[in-house]
Amino acid sequence: MQLQLDNILKNFGDKTVLKGIDYTFDKGKIYGLLGRNGAGKTSLFNCLSGEIRMDSGGVFLRQGDVSEPVREEDVGYVFSLPVLPEFLTGYEFVKFYLDINKDQLAGAKTVDEYFDMMQIEPADRHRLIKGYSHGMKNKVQMLLFIISRPPVILLDEPLTSFDVVVALEIKNLLRSMKKDHIIIFSTHILQLAADLCDELVILNNGLLQEIPSAMLQSPEFEQKIIDMLKDGRGDA
């Protein structure tokens, strides 16, 4: 399975943020998306998830020889700022999500089993999401793609709000899930990118640039990435 980005173009007013992005992501890998503030990482994610419309281009999911436009339900998106209906309790929201996806879920766990998995205490499950900490909200967001297991998982700055224990758990979870999914996550933390990702791509000047895998292990990795982001040319 591959996720193919074909000439994605996105303008905001007079500014072109994505300038015709072509790229192919493969199943079984975790991709780290790096870019400076305002480079367009979230815009790219929003286009991939169908939340905003791109001005031209397309996103396709390729299985063998068949390539089809990606559907909204093919993409699980964890937002950098958790977005959840705050009038519900965590339990109610997850129950609702399980209900509406029950046709697609084979062998789904119970609501409590999912909460156990994310180590959310029983007392917290029945509190309004409004009162959750940032980290807890993020856990609930993550639960959604763990439940529905969409082929493409996008994570926008996902691990920054977790404490070290949960961050490690989530990293392990992502590693265990990657064989069946295409996982792309944006981050500013180079260490995390080098540690978790199989591939790194840089979004610079509205285009995606692949970083050679060899560079990930090189001692000058950090400096090279910073130089690339700084000079704005993105020429590895």
Add this chain to the structure above:
Amino acid sequence: MHRTLRSIIKIRGASGANRLIYYFRRLPLVGKLLRDDVYARTDVKQVLTVIVQILKVLWGFLGKFIYLGLIIYWPVTSIGKDLLPQEQYSLYLQLVLLLSFVAAGVSSAVILEPKMDKYICVKLMRLPAGQYMRATMALRGVSFGLYFIPAMMVFAGLLAAPLWQGVLLAVLLTFWRMLCEALHLWLFERKGIVLVKQTAAVWIVIGAMFLLGAVTLYGGRAWFESGWLFNLPAVTAILLVGGLASLYIARYPNYRKAVDAVSKIDEPLLNMGRMMKDAQAKDIRSDEQETVLRSGMEVHADKTGYSYLNAIFFDRHKRLLIQPLKRCLAGCAVLLCAGLLALALSPELFIAPAQYLRSGMLVLIFVMGFITVGEKACKAMFYNCDMSLLRYGFYRKQGAVMSNFRIRLARIAGLNLIAAAAVGLAVNLPLLLSPADWTIMDAALFCLAAIGLALFYSVHHMFMYYMFQPYGTEMNIKNPFFMVVNSIVMAVGGVGLVLRSDAEFFAPAALALALVYAVLALILVRRFHARTFRLK
């Protein structure tokens, strides 16, 4: 001081120009004429700054005309139209005294006013607080007087008083208000009290003065004579205390403290936008206390999916939905009791209203528009539910949107139908029992019209929400077409029904219109929701 004043005017001009660009770019169609980079164009900005300054000065003069004209001159001349000009002038002076001298003296003092400008100049741009305050107070004193002079002269002339009295009144008001400013500052210095932030006290003074003004206005007699104000000792006294007050303001040593007290970053009055947002958020917030106790798991265990979601949503927004209905039911109960009491005392009282109702049933358009719930419920749906869930692909899918739409419409229509039934009962029961010419058929038509309109408004609010999704994430209405279309639909409905307003036509027409509207709404929402029901 001259340099400080120039800096302040420059900062105000530049931020005014930025605001002008910002709002101009938001106008439909023409907004696109200004490009993103216009903020960086110094030449354009300079021109705009000059335009803003000119507009500000013009508004300064115009504002005084509007204030004196609408709040004082117009009520005096329309309510006291039979009075002699000099009596009207006395009333006019009396109102100026109550509102501009007393009420505004308490409520509109600027010396301790929380203001963005103060925050920007002193806290961000690091202008010394003393210099800033002295410069702005000098500017305020001069401009306040100048802006008032033409308006005071014109209205004095219109009331057949000498023009010099208009000029003198403006000068006296300026000096008097300087005294008020000084008193505010003195109170702060001695007691640490910022009077303009004592909302209750300020509103009590404003309320009392307006009430006093209204009483004397309707009483038609002024207890005030112009001679009391325009005589040498009074004028000298006001000029003297005003002058001394200005001296106190100029020499006050602790402006840093005075500015700090009202320009903290979390000062709600500093940021009206945020205050409005907070107030609106409060207005549509969920009922939280109950929720912890009554988990949706137990109460709505039999429901699944979108029924479950909406059952909990409506359960936790009862205050928003049930309270207006309760108020409506209470109103209907009072109306019914009053009707039955009137029936016992004087049954023939009902003859005239029954005649009126039969041909004037369209009054129900406004009654039902007023009592039905919908708009606020849609706003709560957006801010508390859809704003977050619409970011998820599954929630934007047709099945989800339509399922939600139907459940919500049924729920709102159910509440509004209860209101319609209550209105029907409260109006019809006394009429049917009375000797008035009001048959079962009339009662049935009345109820039919109320039901039709309740349905119409339920569909209308939901349709407008789903087709125009007018709300932005910042608690503001972002879609101007929402307002326009809303008004057009109301006008078309109103005009169409006014053309034939007899009950036999009106009642079935209202119901038919509501049903057609419901079907159309379902079709159009299904067809266009992907484009319209999104986050903007």
